[in-house]
Amino acid sequence: MPDPRNVIILGSGPAGLTAAIYSARANLAPLVLEGELSSTSDQPGGQLMLTTEVENFPGFVDGIQGPELMANFRAQAARFGTEFVQERATRVDMSSRPFKVWTGDPSAPEPSYTAHAVIVATGARSLMLDIEAERRLLGHGLSTCATCDGFFFRGHEIAVVGGGDSAIEEAIFLTKFADRVTIVHRRGELRASKIMQERAFKNDKITFLWHHTVDDLVGEKSLEGAVVRDVRTGETHVLPVTGLFVAIGHRPNSDLFTDLLDMDEAGYLKTVPGRSLTNVVGVFACGDVQDHTYRQAITAAGSGCMAAIDAERWLEAVGDAPETINETPTEW
Numbered sequence: 001m002p003d004p005r006n007v008i009i010l011g012s013g014p015a016g017l018t019a020a021i022y023s024a025r026a027n028l029a030p031l032v033l034e035g036e037l038s039s040t041s042d043q044p045g046g047q048l049m050l051t052t053e054v055e056n057f058p059g060f061v062d063g064i065q066g067p068e069l070m071a072n073f074r075a076q077a078a079r080f081g082t083e084f085v086q087e088r089a090t091r092v093d094m095s096s097r098p099f100k101v102w103t104g105d106p107s108a109p110e111p112s113y114t115a116h117a118v119i120v121a122t123g124a125r126s127l128m129l130d131i132e133a134e135r136r137l138l139g140h141g142l143s144t145c146a147t148c149d150g151f152f153f154r155g156h157e158i159a160v161v162g163g164g165d166s167a168i169e170e171a172i173f174l175t176k177f178a179d180r181v182t183i184v185h186r187r188g189e190l191r192a193s194k195i196m197q198e199r200a201f202k203n204d205k206i207t208f209l210w211h212h213t214v215d216d217l218v219g220e221k222s223l224e225g226a227v228v229r230d231v232r233t234g235e236t237h238v239l240p241v242t243g244l245f246v247a248i249g250h251r252p253n254s255d256l257f258t259d260l261l262d263m264d265e266a267g268y269l270k271t272v273p274g275r276s277l278t279n280v281v282g283v284f285a286c287g288d289v290q291d292h293t294y295r296q297a298i299t300a301a302g303s304g305c306m307a308a309i310d311a312e313r314w315l316e317a318v319g320d321a322p323e324t325i326n327e328t329p330t331e332w
């Protein structure tokens with residue numbers, strides 16, 4: 001496909017690949033920049049590549065492994081003519097159309113690709129504890145999503161790390177499955193809102209381990225315990241948990257768009273409510289990079305569909321003159 005392309009999709013999680021399926025079926029021959037395997041900041045296939053069993057994605061009665069689900073998404077997008085490259089965008093120029101995207105050296109004079117429309121689906125990442133054992137045990141007792149994985153921990157001893165609203169929300173949710181949930185927090189008071197704090201304090205199944213951090217994890221194939229350290233004394237002991245949920249925040253992968261696209265103070269891209277339109281005409285955003293509320297594969301996939309339809313309608317509305325139209329047509 002010669003440049004400029006109709007549409008470039010940045011990201012290959014559920015949002016990006018659903019956008020690819022829809023735009024490929026609309027004959028737009030999308031190019032997907034999947035990300036690089038070697039990069040720690042992007043994960044081709046998105047966050048589901050780091051999970052094991054997925055039981056809440058509709059259509060799979062018996063559940064499906066996260067990587068298998070994403071392989072299915074990708075094969076479905078490829079079937080309709082999506083082009084994939086295992087590269088990550090290192091620079092984008094959205095000041096004029098066609099939009100310019102660089103991969104590799106961002107100071108190269110010429111962009112790697114150009115396109116009339118861009119769909120941003122770069123996702124978000126859960127902040128992690130930054131310990132070696134995390135990679136080994138993620139999906140094997142260690143999780144970053146109670147909504148996704150809580151069900152697997154019925155009857156387990158569970159701990160949640162963090163002191164914000166996410167940690168409290170996850171802990172309360174997990175009390176549906178466990179008789180005791182320990183919140184491990186590095187300070188002596190919570191950051192969470194008062195109402196969430198009150199709910200946690202009132203819940204008999206929740207206990208707190210204050211002033212502690214998780215320094216290491218025990219277990220080779222599955223989690224057997226968490227090594228916790230009292231930050232006041234330096235003393236460590238093993239918390240005998242078989243489920244550990246890290247809830248210390250998320251970061252949207254939006255650094256590339258600083259000063260280009262409108263974002264909130266946490267870095268989530270702003271879109272027109274109920275749509276995928278960003279502040280730049282011809283640039284659409286979907287999935288976790290613009291959603292700090294739901295953060296589910298199915299909601300990301302749904303918003304990827306919306307972005308593809310918005311991009312398709314926009315391309316159709318501007319016809320042969322995409323470079324000259326400076327307002328988003330509203331009659332869609």
Ligand code: NAP
Nearest residue numbers: 129162163164165166167169186187190191247248249250
């Ligand atoms: P957050 O408010 O940034 O809280 C992160 C928590 O993790 C803090 O308690 C922090 O400790 C702790 N933490 C950070 N790095 C850590 C590390 N390396 N080791 C141990 N602990 C660490 O993040 P969040 O809870 O995900 O919430 C993000 C935003 O979404 C907030 O505005 C929140 O109100 C909102 N939210 C709302 C709801 C709701 O209303 N239902 C639910 C979820 C999230 P310190 O306190 O010591 O900094």
